[in-house]
Amino acid sequence: MSNDLAPITPNSTLCQTLSCLQEKFVVDFANSIDVARDHIRVQRQRTGFFARMYDGFTGKGARRQTEINAGLVDGVEASLKWLTELTESMAQSNLAITQVNDRVSILSGSMVELSHYSVDTREQLKEMAYRLDKRMHDMTQEISRIDFIQKAKLNIDITFSKWEAGRFSVLSPAARCYAAMEELHWGSLGDYCRCLENPAHKRREFLQLVIDRSTKQLAVDAAVELQTPAEMATVWLAAPSISRSSNGIDMPQALSWLADQMTIDSTPFIYSAAHITKNLPSKVPLIAQARRIAEAMTHEIFPLETLDA
Template identity: 25%
Template sequence: MNHGENEITLYELRKQHPQLTEKAIVDYVNGLEVLDDHLRFRNQINNSFLTRIWDSITARTAQRQQVIDINFTTALKTVSVWLQDIQLSQADSDIAIAHIAKKLRETRAGLMGLQQRHQELAEKVEAIDQSLEIFQIQVDNRFTELESRIQQVDARTLASTHLEQVFDKWQAGRLNTYPLLARLYLVIDELHWGDFGTYCRSRWKSSEVDNFIEQLVNKACSQMRQDLKGDISEITLSKEWLSPIIALPKELREVLGYLTDWASPQTTPVTWTIRNTALAESSVLTPNKIFPGVFSGQHAINHLMYEHKRRMQISYDY
């Protein structure tokens, strides 16, 4: 696959799964490590899939290497490139905007510490800090606008519209390239990152959110029943749910692996199993305490919704 074909594929993946863009922004933002006067990219920025997605977002091929030495000129260049990329990213979700705002404050504080220790860099630091300050104002304004929109009456309408749009996509068969368990996860994940998730986070534990969650579950049950062409409570062997994930093309398994990288076997075992199956990191098809030996459509909905609620409870986490 040549570079041009790869870019088209990534564009199509981001169009199909808009949460890929928002998650990549959060990961890239959090990849800048600010410790006193030491600024560097964490190892996660070298994740090959994240790098390809990020280059697709910013429309340029960046050759980023982890800053492993305390070279202050390099640190300034690191922040400069990071800022330019973030400005190109155009985050939309509340999660991504909140992470950017927080990291901008941390970065500016780190730069001030660097300036105090190395006066010869004062002019360069000041120039970058001015750029950071301007962008921070823009991000703060965007977050204020987002909060204002949430407080308006149409916030619930936006969430409802998003819910309908995502399930329309499922019903139209646009996710049929994925097996059913992955399909269900991707629907819930896309809702988490969009207007539906924004509304639920802003009104968590309210009756409105409870009603929305119930509506989501009902829609999932209805669509699952159609896709299974039968009873969603019918028990089948777990390998029948997991084996099709292993058979997916590499790029689709990478999408699943990337979008589930927040999961842990202790708190979100079904999501974690989807990730490990997609990445073939362990013998997940063997029945174990993490994933049961038998499974059903109803089990899939119940487990993934429970794990989604755990994820949603932590404000601005992903």
């Protein structure tokens, strides 16, 4: 079904609303480069949404038709070029860059054992590794500077004003909360909180702010009072009847893709908010107050251990 839908371009409303999509895209793109088989894995069943982004971001609008006959055509060489470009232009977060960097290291390692890659390609990869390393270094410096706090704050403000302005309104209240979390996770706040050099109390403070603002917005969205528990299934996870607009279908799909690494056991709240499941995960209560959801989601994205470490 998903492949029948239009490609998703960087300047689509969806990407404007969820700026984390492009960060995640770059990482996934990097992870899908298969050096051994000299192609990039874009499989429609597994990552339908990724395929749509791939088409939109790489300009391969007509990909759908050709791909059917040609199979997967994108070679490693071309892909690496794209990756370099994408990383430069789209990956803003330390999180994305770190992950791309990790992937590039692996690729470099694998490529050593393979003879069929040109010197150029090898050089290209080396160059990329170098640039990534430099960026990471610079960013780490930046993140631990005092003025980065402003960026983190801005990240929070922008995210919550999007939520408050109804830009996630095609989603269920819990999924809106998750969307906000991903924006923060891939945003400056995430970078700030993951940086262990930053003071733990400040990071806790930020997360508390996130919990509080999410709690309030969740309650407002569901029209439930703060202290009143409501049913998970019929209130917190109830999506508004899907609008005919592409956003109404795309955004839940995007969310589900964002959560593709989440497991039912370690991140049950996110799992249930991002994926359609028949039964709630056993760790998710059937009734909850807004705060409970906000807390659980915040800590699933920003585990307590990372704060205490």
